[in-house]
Amino acid sequence: MNTVTPSAASDEVAIAISGMNKWYGQFHVLRDINLSVRRGERIVVCGPSGSGKSTMIRCINRLEEHQEGSIRVNGIELNNDLKNIDAIRRDVGMCFQHFNLFPHLTVLENCTLAPLWVRRISRQEAEATAMKYLERVKIPEQANKYPGQLSGGQQQRVAIARSLCMNPKIMLFDEPTSALDPEMIKEVLDVMVELADEGMTMICVTHEMGFARTVADRVIFMDAGQIIEENDPESFFNNPQSERTQLFLSQILEH
Amino acid sequence: MSESTQSKAVVNDTLIEARPAPSSATGPLRWLQDNLFGGWGNTLLTLLSLWLIWLVLPGALQWSLIDAVWTGGSDACRANPDGACWPFITQRWDQFLYGFYEESERWRVNLVLAGLFAGIAWLVWERAPARNLVGLFMLFGFPLLAYLFLYGVPALGLPVVSTDQWGGFMLTLVIALTGIVVSLPLGVVLALGRRSQMPVVRSLCIIFIEFWRGVPLITVLFMASVMFPLFLPDGVTVDQLLRAMVGVSLFASAYMAEVVRGGLQAISKGQYEGASSLGLGYWQSMRLVILPQALKIVIPGIVNTFIGLFKDTTLVLIIGLLDLLGMVQSALADAQWSIRSVPYTGYVFVGFVFWCSCYGMAIYSRRLEEKLNTGHSK
Numbered sequence A: 001m002n003t004v005t006p007s008a009a010s011d012e013v014a015i016a017i018s019g020m021n022k023w024y025g026q027f028h029v030l031r032d033i034n035l036s037v038r039r040g041e042r043i044v045v046c047g048p049s050g051s052g053k054s055t056m057i058r059c060i061n062r063l064e065e066h067q068e069g070s071i072r073v074n075g076i077e078l079n080n081d082l083k084n085i086d087a088i089r090r091d092v093g094m095c096f097q098h099f100n101l102f103p104h105l106t107v108l109e110n111c112t113l114a115p116l117w118v119r120r121i122s123r124q125e126a127e128a129t130a131m132k133y134l135e136r137v138k139i140p141e142q143a144n145k146y147p148g149q150l151s152g153g154q155q156q157r158v159a160i161a162r163s164l165c166m167n168p169k170i171m172l173f174d175e176p177t178s179a180l181d182p183e184m185i186k187e188v189l190d191v192m193v194e195l196a197d198e199g200m201t202m203i204c205v206t207h208e209m210g211f212a213r214t215v216a217d218r219v220i221f222m223d224a225g226q227i228i229e230e231n232d233p234e235s236f237f238n239n240p241q242s243e244r245t246q247l248f249l250s251q252i253l254e255h
Numbered sequence B: 001m002s003e004s005t006q007s008k009a010v011v012n013d014t015l016i017e018a019r020p021a022p023s024s025a026t027g028p029l030r031w032l033q034d035n036l037f038g039g040w041g042n043t044l045l046t047l048l049s050l051w052l053i054w055l056v057l058p059g060a061l062q063w064s065l066i067d068a069v070w071t072g073g074s075d076a077c078r079a080n081p082d083g084a085c086w087p088f089i090t091q092r093w094d095q096f097l098y099g100f101y102e103e104s105e106r107w108r109v110n111l112v113l114a115g116l117f118a119g120i121a122w123l124v125w126e127r128a129p130a131r132n133l134v135g136l137f138m139l140f141g142f143p144l145l146a147y148l149f150l151y152g153v154p155a156l157g158l159p160v161v162s163t164d165q166w167g168g169f170m171l172t173l174v175i176a177l178t179g180i181v182v183s184l185p186l187g188v189v190l191a192l193g194r195r196s197q198m199p200v201v202r203s204l205c206i207i208f209i210e211f212w213r214g215v216p217l218i219t220v221l222f223m224a225s226v227m228f229p230l231f232l233p234d235g236v237t238v239d240q241l242l243r244a245m246v247g248v249s250l251f252a253s254a255y256m257a258e259v260v261r262g263g264l265q266a267i268s269k270g271q272y273e274g275a276s277s278l279g280l281g282y283w284q285s286m287r288l289v290i291l292p293q294a295l296k297i298v299i300p301g302i303v304n305t306f307i308g309l310f311k312d313t314t315l316v317l318i319i320g321l322l323d324l325l326g327m328v329q330s331a332l333a334d335a336q337w338s339i340r341s342v343p344y345t346g347y348v349f350v351g352f353v354f355w356c357s358c359y360g361m362a363i364y365s366r367r368l369e370e371k372l373n374t375g376h377s378k
């Protein structure tokens, strides 16, 4: 993997989560989450299955609703105000484990849909932007195919391009490579590394530890709905403090 | 690579040329064997089917074509009651098509029908320009225009032809097409409402759907024709045909809602989340992402409902509206035509007309499915 220039994270706060709690019915899934992400910072979140990683990042663009505490994204408070939610979603892109491309639209249409209907830009401009980002993820030649005709790695790259077409200030990734065959993981990670290189604020849930080492400014370890440990990758991997982190790392680095 | 006796490696590096399949694998004989005579069970079924066809087909052809009366009038039919009596249809053709619509004004019906078929052809023809606009017009503008045109606008020199003069196949089309045009959008709205997060909206939709699904259409029509006027203040009347159309449309909407809901349920949560994460609002996600996929999945169900609706229009007969079946039925009462073969002929004719219309819809739905399926199936 290419090396990445150290992030030029500014002092400006992009995401500020404080005292956030969430329950699914009686199940306390997120417990007192405090996290502050500066603009340009790159965060990797890891932890065992069911620890609440997805739930946490899905709260950031309100795919899930939190019940206590506050989340501020780009200075906008996430509450029940639909205007705020819309404003935040316009600036926060998200990539999913299963891509969630729209199968009835071509790759190009997938990429232009939101710019056309949400940003209300002209079709010409939307298509030019879409082609720019498809070139960036190295699949401009697939623009007129349907998602079902592409490989998993290509689909995930389309999904990244689709998010980028909205010019997001923050990108969220929820295990973007865990549904992919090994030979496709690299092509997706390469795109993400490039994105990091350009200074995108990113939060990635991933178990790609190589990626975490090269790209992350900070690694966050979650277990049972809590943030257990938070450190720079050097110290996190070489000198984990918590017992649970050590156990997790020994399991995940074993193979 | 040289042959090696020691290593166990197997290497085939000569390219094998492609050959055509042997004739035993293709051709009509092979097709017969694969599809009709593969195994004794299949063979038995084939023979059984052939025997059934042999039983029915010659008789049917004999009656409807060979022994049939083609020309003349009722006298010719009376002389030959063992074959179909087609003059009954040809002589009454105008009535079957227009009902009691003023003869001098029937050109209006023809014009509307011509417009209808032109519109449908436009939509079916895939490379026609401005199909979206035409589609919208056919859905919203055309029905209104057609109604005004058929009913009449005295100010524009079109004398009124009141709806109790409408009848025959024209009336069948008016009721069925109104039902189709109303039930699809209303069904979509009801289906969305039934899945809504808002309890009031959801309950209202559930009550509406379950009410109309639970009541037989005949009851609905009776209620529309007998009970509905009781609720109106004195002196206010609502057209009988309009009442029937409203009843049929609401009835069909309830069924449509459930069909559409089935499609909505087949769409994964990821599609909703993908759309939300891009900033699309509820209605935008529905219109641009969810409904196009959901409706595509349930095309067979939608067309099934349309076909059911089309055939159910014959029930308006019982509230005194004379659709195609009603017209034929009343023509049978004519003493001049009380001949043994005439009722058979009439009903065969009605059945044939309905079958053609419904089968047409079925074919179109199949083509639409195939077309929408290309590319993104995996």
Ligand SMILES: Nc1ncnc2c1ncn2[C@@H]1O[C@H](COP(=O)(O)OP(=O)(O)OP(=O)(O)O)[C@@H](O)[C@H]1O
Pocket (backbone or CB within 6 Å): A024, A027, A029, A047, A048, A049, A050, A051, A052, A053, A054, A055, A056
């Ligand atoms: N809609 C829901 N209703 C109830 N419980 C849920 C729901 N979604 C998730 N959970 C539970 O919340 C917990 C956290 O789920 P989450 O998906 O955030 O975990 P995760 O850390 O992303 O795990 P994985 O690595 O498997 O993706 C799990 O125990 C899960 O069973």
Ligand SMILES: [Mg+2]
Pocket (backbone or CB within 6 Å): A053, A054, A055, A174, A175
């Ligand atoms: Mg997860």
